[in-house]
Amino acid sequence: MPTPTKGARLGGGPAHERLMLANLAASLFTHKSIKTTETRAKRLRPVAERLITFAKKGDLHARRRVLATIGDKTVVHELFTEIAPQVALREGGYTRITKLGFRKGDNASMVQMELVLEPVTPKVKRSFAKAASKPAAAAPDAEAPAEVVVEDAAVEADVVEDDVAAAEESK
Numbered sequence: 001m002p003t004p005t006k007g008a009r010l011g012g013g014p015a016h017e018r019l020m021l022a023n024l025a026a027s028l029f030t031h032k033s034i035k036t037t038e039t040r041a042k043r044l045r046p047v048a049e050r051l052i053t054f055a056k057k058g059d060l061h062a063r064r065r066v067l068a069t070i071g072d073k074t075v076v077h078e079l080f081t082e083i084a085p086q087v088a089l090r091e092g093g094y095t096r097i098t099k100l101g102f103r104k105g106d107n108a109s110m111v112q113m114e115l116v117l118e119p120v121t122p123k124v125k126r127s128f129a130k131a132a133s134k135p136a137a138a139a140p141d142a143e144a145p146a147e148v149v150v151e152d153a154a155v156e157a158d159v160v161e162d163d164v165a166a167a168e169e170s171k
Contacts, residue, residue, distance in 0.1 A: 010040060027077045028095075029083060033114035041097050041113045044136045052094045057082035086117045 011018050020040075025048045028033050051069060054062040058080060067075050075127070087094050094118060100110045 010043060017043075022069050022071075024048075025051060026070050026072055028113060029070075029075050029079045031100065032117065033112060035100065035110060035112055037103075037111040038097075038099070038111045041111045044113065045097065048167070049092065049094050051079065052083065052087060054096050055079045058084060058087060083115065086119075087115075090120045105136070 001170060010020060012020070021044055024034065028044070029046055029051075047069070051066050060169065063076065063080060063113050067073070068081065070076055070079075085161045095114050095115050098112045098114070100112055102108065103110050
């Protein structure tokens, strides 16, 4: 009877795949960048990102969950003390996969998988309701961009109406 599988197992059984992904993740956290096949990198990405998310929590339970996957305490310590603070403001997308070409021996697609450690600038969320609810005397500059946007929207509406009228006249 054939062994039941659900998806590719990367050349082995489920236990071998789990161990291989743990070793790849440990190498990624140690070296910050690894060169591997595209298939392995795509399977590694969710594992590595989940481990980084646990490291961002930083509590004892998260550390133990990461230690259950990666057995090396030095790698886990590096993940929690060096990598997690660098990606603290990032909400996801901790890894980057860059295609390199094909391997000479078996023509396998090779990629460079690296951690995205550049600082992220948090996006400022603006809405018209917040701008309208602010008092005019407290922040006169805060209302100016909202008025400009409203005027631009009115100008765009006029342009669209002119285009519709021109299209009707040409018929």
